[in-house]
Amino acid sequence: MQLLKDLLKIQSPSGNELKMRDFLIDYFQKHENLFKTKPVLHYGAEFQNCLAVSFGVPRVAIFAHIDTVAYMTRYKKELIEIGSPTAKNGDILVGKEFGDEFEKLIEVKFIKQKKEDEAAYSYEYDRILHRGTELCYKPNFKEKDGVIQSPYLDNRIGIYCALKAAETLENGMLVFTCWEEHQGGSAAHMARFVHDEFGIKKALISDVTWISDGINLGDGTVISLRDDAIPRRDYVLEIIQIAKKYNLPYQLEVEDSGGSDGNEIQNVPYSIDWCFVGIPCDKMHSSKEKILKSDLETTILLYEKLMQEI
Template sequence: MQLLRTLCHIQAPSGHETRLTKFLLHYIATEQKNWRATPQVLAGEQFQDCIVLVFGQPRTAVFAHLDSIGFTVRYGRQLVRIGGPDAETGYQLVGEDTQGPIECTLTVDEETGALGYEFTRDIERGTELTFQCDFRETDTTVQSCYLDNRLGVWNALRLCETLEHGIVAFSCWEEHDGGSVAYLAKYIYETYGVRQALISDITWVTEGVRPGEGAAISLRDSLIPRRAYVDRIRQIAAKSGIPHQLEVEGAGGSDAKELQRADAPWDWCFVGAPEDNVHSPDEIVDKRDIESMLALYQVLMREL
């Protein structure tokens, strides 16, 4: 879990993923010698802060978003949300502006719900603030801010260790309306002919998806994937014997939104571990579900 701990501590709110991108490029350059196959690494201005890894003769692409929720400093001591973070007075936020590092406290006006901060000075407008990371690990769980989606990134990186054929795409902006998957999907489809995807992201604990019972294969959220593709995934998962759950929701979304709306015939399915305390500093995931998620991806990328 040391890699996951490191990932959770790196600030990368939507639109400012650069730090995490640099970390991943260094990690990939250092670790790929230990992987079963060496990927082609696609990065740079053409891809903004995204990274695409191409292994062998790919048939399927995995998408994992790098960014997190957070807050942007507005005017005075006002904050505006990046994505949909939970907000409670007392949450500790961190960031940095030209005057130095920042550790401040989130405030929520009881009457209006307006967001602000308490700090020893005014923070420069446009500064991004994220939850202060308090990574906690027990024998059975991990708990931290930004398991959504650093755990999805961790899963994708661990998948790279054994992947022989496939594409792993690290995307940006997912938490705040997306934007990068559209051009990544276009490039991947036009260059490699790949048009089926898995979404390596984290879902929610609900009355029907429980911690410790395996990663969730989502049959739908606010969007509906093509049933024939999802049924193939269900059959492979059932045959593997790996613990998993089926999820049915009427809300929520992921990088799949841009695949669904692409001008190419993309198939997609969300497969991810469920977490509780969503979008808060205290997101928590059962380790059995983490194991299930990685095992499912390893099997699916071989069989699809």
């Protein structure tokens, strides 16, 4: 779990994910020995803040987004959303003030609108922060009785899951994307990269999803038949068959809202099948996201099998 805790300490709101990318580059370089197959890293100007990691001769790519929801200071004491965070009154947000060369970490208290004429979201601090300052939930990791609670399990859990499954990988690709929480903008060009450079036509989306009246904590990996977007049915069936074959616990999602990097891959001008295979999460996008360790563990196992068999 130390790796997960380390991931959860890093701030990477949509559009500003370099710290997380650099952590991952460093992780792969320092822990090459953890991986059965030597990871080959792809990053730089052609990748913006993204990172791709190939193993052997990849046929399938795991997409895990490395950005998070957050808030940004607008003018005066107004906050606007990066993605769709759902902070509660009094939540502590932290960040470095825009333009502060000393990079001092500042803490503010989140405030929801009380009166009609106020901004929808604001903050308490002894002065107005520079416009454009990004503010994230303050790290607050808790683990007890198989329950993990923390802000930003979305999507540090998806990253963790991909990293762990990659250890046994012979052939495959990890794609760490940006902007997923805020309208996308990188899954498309990363899809082009894996399609054009490696001939990859199949993707798995490693992310978390809402619990609902059909999706529960503890019922295993969520394989999504659809959320807002509808993946190609035959590809999803292939994935379900593999989960069945190995007796790994899974639950089928059928929602008409919500989305993932899958939506962006769906609309690229490349023929790439995708399916959400992820972990159920309570209170998503809040400062108290919650998942079960058991769901995480069996999902890693499922990913290992999927990457062998698809």
